[in-house]
Amino acid sequence: MVFGEILRAVAALFEGLLRLLGMASVDSITIGPNSLRVFIKYAGRTISTDLDPRWEIRKVKEMIAPKLGVSPEEIKIIFAGNELPDSFVLETSDVGQQSYLHAVRVRLQLKVPEPNENEVSVANANSMVEQKQQDEQAENLVVQSCTRTFVTTGPEMNLSVTNTSFEKTLEEAQASDNPPVPVNTRSDFFVYCSTCDDLKEGKLRVRCAQCLSGAFTVSRHPQGWDDVLNPKQIEGTCEDEACDCQYAGFYFKCASHVTAGEDDSSPPLQQxxxxxxxxxxxxxxxxxxxxxxxxxxxxxxxxxxxxxxxxxxxxxxxxxxxxxxxxxxxxxxxxxxxxxxxxxxxxxxxxxxxxxxxxxxxxxxxxxxMGGIFCPQPDCGMGIIPEDVNCNKIACLHGCEYVFCRRCLEGWHIGECRQEGTVPDPCTSSGPSSTGYYVSADRAAQAQWGDATRRAMRLSTKPCPNCRVPTERAGGCMHMECTKCKFQWCWVCQTSWNRECMGNHWFG
CATH class of the missing domain: 3.30.40.10 (Zinc/RING finger domain, C3HC4 (zinc finger))
Structure with a gap:
């Protein structure tokens, strides 16, 4: 309790400092220590506010409306693709710390004059009230569960929720003098959370498939993974006037850690x-x-x-x-x-x-x-897809620029591969050997044990294309002359020196 009060005091001090410096991007409302911190988005503004979890949405509207410059009757609250009813209680939902609620302005409709008392019997009036209560309770149950499981709405509403608090049927809840408040604390969705670095329960969220705004209401709730994972499955209404998209986009959040914002998401694990x-x-x-x-x-x-x-x-x-x-x-x-x-x-x-x-x-x-090969140079290993599958001269153009022979994986050379440069037969195979252990030629070439001197030599030298003697370039031009066989060759092309080499990369 004390630690929480300290954190809130520090946060309030920081927000005040930002406002003083003119750097604050959100308005702030603070209620008390035992509160639920949420963010209300409205008309391009974001209000950071502390709400009592026991409040109904009706009370939330009364709280935030003056700050938005509207009356409570002029706004509706949207969360996870649903418009929250006025009788909806925050603590019965999946609204967690630092969740985002979207306030949308609605047009007020003229009230229809109430019928004369003589025209409506007491029985009919009671029936209308009971029907309204039933509709609100049914809507609340759907909203409470739709972020943790797939819900089938309609005449045969099936709340396939695993939490025992949902086991009471709607009729039993209505018949009770004190109907229980369902709180769905378990989820049928699972995600792999990179923040927690573990398997966690997930919660489903909805946004516009085009502008990614959370101020989006769905025409129906998703009833399976196809509705969630495949695009353009569920239609809805985006409250952003500049967006004409009619399709919902779904994503998942980790239910274990406090959300870092609306972009905080985790991949669902369907299996x-x-x-x-x-x-x-x-x-x-x-x-x-x-x-x-x-x-x-x-x-x-x-x-x-x-x-x-x-x-x-x-x-x-x-x-x-x-x-x-x-x-x-x-x-x-x-x-x-x-x-x-x-x-x-x-x-x-x-x-x-x-x-x-x-x-x-x-x-x-x-x-x-795809017919590719890996560069055999130490500390490179760049993947290369040759343009000509029949060409044995491979150049690591996007890596270390090493030019090598595809057959023996040594530096490019003229003539046949020398016997000692190839990998012996016992070390390679075209498939699993009799021992069940398979070693490819390129991996065998890279996995040869050697001291640091040998490794450094391979990194700093190239073999003469004619006699294979390791040659180091000390600087200057790319025109090399082998000290052993006197062969004139190009450091870049690793072939005989020619006029094309002189024109393209004589110096570098």
């Missing part, structure tokens, strides 16, 4: 699901709370820890599948068909270092399949 049916893991047999479900026909599942181990073992063995459409990926451990993972973000579960290895291996495999 990670809550294990409500206690399905045992394919590998260890344990029924964990969270499972990784493959896309095969049998929907085989493992616990997240076993998936990590599976992915790590395969990356160490370099045994991923290079699919022409999906890319570098894995399938179901049970070798099921049509089970390849389409979203590489799932491999982030291995950790940052291993995911970097995955990306590097994926790039290398893609390059090899």
């Amino acid at each position: 990670v699901k809550r294990n409500e049916d206690s399905v045992p893991c394919l590998a260890c047999g344990d029924a964990k709370d969270i499972s990784f479900v493959f896309t095969c026909e049998n929907a085989h599942s493992t616990c997240v820890d076993c998936f990590k181990q599976y992915a790590l073992t395969k990356i160490n063995q370099r045994d991923y599948v290079q699919d022409s459409v999906i890319g570098y990926t894995l399938g179901c451990p049970a070798l099921c068909e049509n089970s390849l993972l389409r979203d590489p973000h799932h491999f982030k579960l291995m950790g940052k270092q291993q995911y970097n290895r995955y990306q590097r291996f994926a790039t290398e495999e893609c390059l090899i399949q």
